[in-house]
Amino acid sequence: MGVWGIVFIVAAFAGPLGAMGGTVPIGIDAGNGIGLPATFVVSTVILLLFSVAYTALTPHVPNAGAFYAYIGTGLGRRTGFGTAFMALLAYLxxxxxxxxxxxxxxxxxxxxWGxxxxxWVGALVSMVVATFLGYRNIDLSKKVLGVLLLAEVGIVIALDAAVVVSGGGEQGMSDGFTTPGALLSGAPGLALLFCFLSFLGFEATAVFRDECRxxxxxxPVATYLAVSLVGLLYVVSTWALISAWGDDEAVRIAADDPGAMLPGAVGNYLGGTAEHIVQVLYVTSLFACLLSxxxxxxxxxxxxxxxxxxPVALGTRHERHGSPSTASNVVTxxxxxxxxVAILLDMDPATELYAWFAGATTVGFIIMLLGTTVSALVFFGRRRRSGNREESVARVIVAPSIALLCLVVVFVLVLQNLEELVGGSAPVALAVLGSLALAFAYGFIVSARRPEMSLDA
Structure with a gap:
């Protein structure tokens, strides 16, 4: 595989249309409103700094591809297993x-369509289809995913261009970038949370290490390109989406009907046919993301x-299909x-079920970013103390240190705003953090009691 092949896979996992139609409107409402595009800039810069240490550590990770392996390389096997269980819970x-x-x-x-x-009807039908595909080890064709991704990106860029050419809504192009208070308004911690969520999956660049020329x-090049291009797309497209409605109206519609924000803008600027197309592509984008x-x-x-x-049963493959069928069925x-439970509690599927659970995922994701950065600093610190100074100080000390400081600030801001995300409920916010902590502790304790377990097995 080459650079662009890996960048393509990361972009497909990110599901740009799914993020623009789902994550971004919720981020505008729950986060900092018209300051969200600037927050994407901040997130992109932080992830680029993180990527410096991440790519420096990659050649030294025997089991490259998952954050738990990176963390285990620098911080030990037990910490690695604890992170693995936390990651499992986060993805669930x-x-x-x-x-x-x-x-x-x-x-x-x-x-x-009337x-x-x-x-929940669509959710349960999708669950049946995803379960069947997972059981049979059937993945969506790369060609199908390629066509859908190009269509997704194409229609988002077309909307961006139409908004910019027309000059935006009644209020003109959004001035969120030039308003100093916009970035820190509302709940900046939640804005950062949803921005980081939109990048989930970029670590897949290292999964294909053994398949690269x-x-x-x-x-490294694929990682930097993937983060930069996906970040640029989010920055420009979020700014254009807000501008399409006007600052005040964008904030209102993101709160009242977040699911209608992107299709409505497409309909207003590109016509009714394009609006129907984007609704179909939005569903296919989310389903592809769901299957991943x-x-x-x-x-x-x-x-x-x-x-x-x-349990051993979760580690067995289907005799005929070769799929991890038992694990897939248990996950389902x-x-x-x-x-x-969400149906019985009458939870809103977007602003509650998705926002709450995806928020928990992002908290775990940020913890893994922190752990990987610390692991890189510890690992290269040991190498330098032992006399191995092949890597530059800027790459293995300076950039990771700056990334660590930024990530700590992000984590603190997220924690300060987490209660607001879950409807102002302190017990639910504590349950989110407690669940992640318990998952980590379980993995740590199990590996401590079973020294024969190896991350590289």
Missing amino acids: ALLVGVYGLLGSGITALLAS VSAPW DPDRTI IQNVTSRYAFTISQRGAL VIAAVFVV
Whole structure:
């Protein structure tokens, strides 16, 4: 694989249309309103700084591809296993949340065709299809994903261009970039949370290390390009989406009907046909993302089981299909339980089910970024003390230190605003943090009691 092939995979995992139609409107409402584009700039810069240490550590990670392996390399096997369990829980939470977002997207699509259905119908049908594909080890064709991704990006760019050429809504182009207070208004911690969520999956660049022609060059370049291009797309497109409605109206519609924000803007600027197309692409984008999360979560459970930290049955493959079918089915059952509970509690699929569960995922994601950065500093610090100084100080000390400081600030801001995300409920906010802590502690304790377990098994 080359640089652009890996960049393409990362962009497909990010699902730009799904983020623009789901994550961004919720981020505008729950976060800092018209300051969200500037927050994407901040997030992109922080992730680029993080990527310096991440790519420097990649050649030294035997089990490259997952943050728990990176953390284990510098901070030890026990910490690595603790992170693996926390990551498993984080992906499970995201899977549940995306079912809510996808269900609401399907409901909106059916409504545009004159068909009325509650969100959970689409969510449960999608669950059946995703379970079948996961059980049979059937992934969506790369060609199909390629066409859908190009269509997603194409229609987002077309909207951006139309808004800029027309000069925006009644208030003109948004001035969120030039208003100093916009970045820190509202709940900047939640704005950062949803921005980081939109980049989830960029670590996949290192998964393909063994499949690259020149991994020591390809992986760093692909990582920097993926973060930069995806970040640029989010910055420009979020600014254009807000401008399409005007600052005041954008904030209002993000609060009242977040699912209608992107389709409505497309309809206003590109016409009714384009609006229907974007609704279809939004659903297909979220389903592709859902299937990726299902596969990643199942394989996390499968891999952890093979290392002896979960029941043996989860680490077995289907005799005929070769899929981690048991792990996939267990993941589905867990997700189904939470979706059914959400239905019984009459939770809003986007602003509650998705926002709450995806928020928990992002907290875990930021912790993993912090852990990986600390791991890199510890690892290269040991190498330098032992006399190995091949890597430059700027790459393995300066950049990671700045990234660590920035990530600590982000984490503190997220924690300060977490209670607001979950409806002002302190117990729910504590439950989110407690669940992640318990998952980490379980993995740490299990690996401590079983020294034969190895991250590289």
